[in-house]
Amino acid sequence: MARPSRVAIVGGGITGLAAAVRLRERAPAGTDITVYEQSGRLGGKLRTGELAGGPVEFGAESFLMRDPAGGDSAVVALVRRLGLAESIVHPSVGQAALVVDGGLRPVPGGTLVGVPGDLNKVAAVARPAADADRDAGRPLLGPDADVPVGALVRARLGDEVVDRLVDPMLGGVYAGRADDLSLAATMPALARTARVEHTLVGAVRAAQAAAPRTPGAPVFGTLAGGLSTLVEAAAAASGATIRRDAAVRELHRTATGWRLTVGPTREAEYVEVDAVVLAVPARPAARLLAGTVPEVAATVGELDYASVALITMALPEPELPELSGFLVPATEGLLIKASTFFTTKWGHLRRADGVALLRASVGRYGDETSLQLTDEDLVATVHREVSKVLGVSLPTPIDRHVQRWGGALPQYAPGHLGRVAAVRAAVRAAHPTLALAGAGYDGVGIPVCVRSGETAAEEIITALGGSAA
Numbered sequence: 001m002a003r004p005s006r007v008a009i010v011g012g013g014i015t016g017l018a019a020a021v022r023l024r025e026r027a028p029a030g031t032d033i034t035v036y037e038q039s040g041r042l043g044g045k046l047r048t049g050e051l052a053g054g055p056v057e058f059g060a061e062s063f064l065m066r067d068p069a070g071g072d073s074a075v076v077a078l079v080r081r082l083g084l085a086e087s088i089v090h091p092s093v094g095q096a097a098l099v100v101d102g103g104l105r106p107v108p109g110g111t112l113v114g115v116p117g118d119l120n121k122v123a124a125v126a127r128p129a130a131d132a133d134r135d136a137g138r139p140l141l142g143p144d145a146d147v148p149v150g151a152l153v154r155a156r157l158g159d160e161v162v163d164r165l166v167d168p169m170l171g172g173v174y175a176g177r178a179d180d181l182s183l184a185a186t187m188p189a190l191a192r193t194a195r196v197e198h199t200l201v202g203a204v205r206a207a208q209a210a211a212p213r214t215p216g217a218p219v220f221g222t223l224a225g226g227l228s229t230l231v232e233a234a235a236a237a238s239g240a241t242i243r244r245d246a247a248v249r250e251l252h253r254t255a256t257g258w259r260l261t262v263g264p265t266r267e268a269e270y271v272e273v274d275a276v277v278l279a280v281p282a283r284p285a286a287r288l289l290a291g292t293v294p295e296v297a298a299t300v301g302e303l304d305y306a307s308v309a310l311i312t313m314a315l316p317e318p319e320l321p322e323l324s325g326f327l328v329p330a331t332e333g334l335l336i337k338a339s340t341f342f343t344t345k346w347g348h349l350r351r352a353d354g355v356a357l358l359r360a361s362v363g364r365y366g367d368e369t370s371l372q373l374t375d376e377d378l379v380a381t382v383h384r385e386v387s388k389v390l391g392v393s394l395p396t397p398i399d400r401h402v403q404r405w406g407g408a409l410p411q412y413a414p415g416h417l418g419r420v421a422a423v424r425a426a427v428r429a430a431h432p433t434l435a436l437a438g439a440g441y442d443g444v445g446i447p448v449c450v451r452s453g454e455t456a457a458e459e460i461i462t463a464l465g466g467s468a469a
């Protein structure tokens, strides 16, 4: 009788854990699954902590509920399969603001990550360039072309729409600049319609029509117990052996599978497996691929990352507006790029003692000097700048936390999707029992990472001779 297959998953973030769950669900019974995580904790960028005696997210905060193609997003589907559906909660306050000329203005509706589908709706925040979005008788984008989001929007609607709307909204997700980020990778729905439509407003409307929202249906959700409950449930349901503090340092092909070098040089452990899911960010992935597929490793390693810091403060009964938070355009000259009023935004986090939890982020791609400040200076800066934006003197925090995420958010440059397709094709052709997954390839959001991990698992099952259906 054939022995059960052994699969190693490198990286214990949400991508690696989603891959582990999918393997357990669909691989033949008895498949041996091991997750190797270099740090002491699972979850990667999902990390629920505690501040002033209450739970708070120190990393990712929420997830999209719907898949762009319709139905539940991949993470919602995973949450359901793990039996956590009852824990899903939605924001009680959805309205956010933008800082414009030092004051707060509501984020206008009807945009696609800030790109307007109705110019009148954004007029209070940004004046679109007059008559710029003219129909020139051809689609905005060629069939295989990709451009920076900023270049397209600046050309069609002018600088103000980019600087005051698109850049802060895109920057809120990627900590990057609209002028650097790929349209096809960061706004795939708009890229698709831009290949057909002749005006940007028309392309936004077409993208919105292709994925209509159910009125009243919540866009975002999170888990009442924190996103770490998803991490723990996925690890448990996968039945995988979890190896924490186990960095994989080398990956080599053997006659029948793969050999992993795990742990510190002096106490290196060598593990033989049949298949590997590489669910780590691009840089560690490139290092691991260097020994096996060097040409692919170089391309994977091209991806750059932004670093950010999240500063969370517990404030005794502050005066906060009824907003989920605000975004700060880079042109405003502040260090903070966004702030979330956790206890206003999320009803389940509201506290009887009136303590409010407020989080702010600093660090923009290419301008990360703010991250060199000490924790105390970061807290003081956030306190001063949020007070200034709100026009109040915020009370002294009773507790604070600074979470630094170095090299955390991928910066997809134009052409990213083509590079990923080429890398995947090369790996699949030469090494079908190796799969690459995670935010370095398919997208930054949690649902996309879950789907990426699941797809990798399905590819591995097929490569090992099973059926992933």
Ligand SMILES: Cc1cc2nc3c(=O)[nH]c(=O)nc-3n(C[C@H](O)[C@H](O)[C@H](O)COP(=O)(O)OP(=O)(O)OC[C@H]3O[C@@H](n4cnc5c(N)ncnc54)[C@H](O)[C@@H]3O)c2cc1C
Pocket (backbone or CB within 6 Å): 010, 011, 012, 013, 014, 015, 016, 036, 037, 038, 039, 042, 043, 044, 045, 046, 058, 059, 060, 061, 062, 063, 064, 246, 247, 248, 249, 279, 280, 281, 284, 308, 310, 405, 408, 409, 437, 438, 439, 440, 443, 444, 445, 446, 447, 449
């Ligand atoms: C501050 C912040 C806020 C965010 N907020 C949101 C949000 O609200 N909603 C949303 O949808 N997305 C959000 N994101 C994005 C999302 O959280 C991430 O893209 C996603 O969690 C990445 O998951 P991953 O498993 O691909 O990678 P990671 O989470 O980076 O996990 C990779 C894991 O691999 C481990 N590893 C690395 N090298 C090795 C090695 N050699 N051997 C073993 N292990 C290794 C790492 O320690 C890590 O645990 C946020 C990201 C950040 C940084």
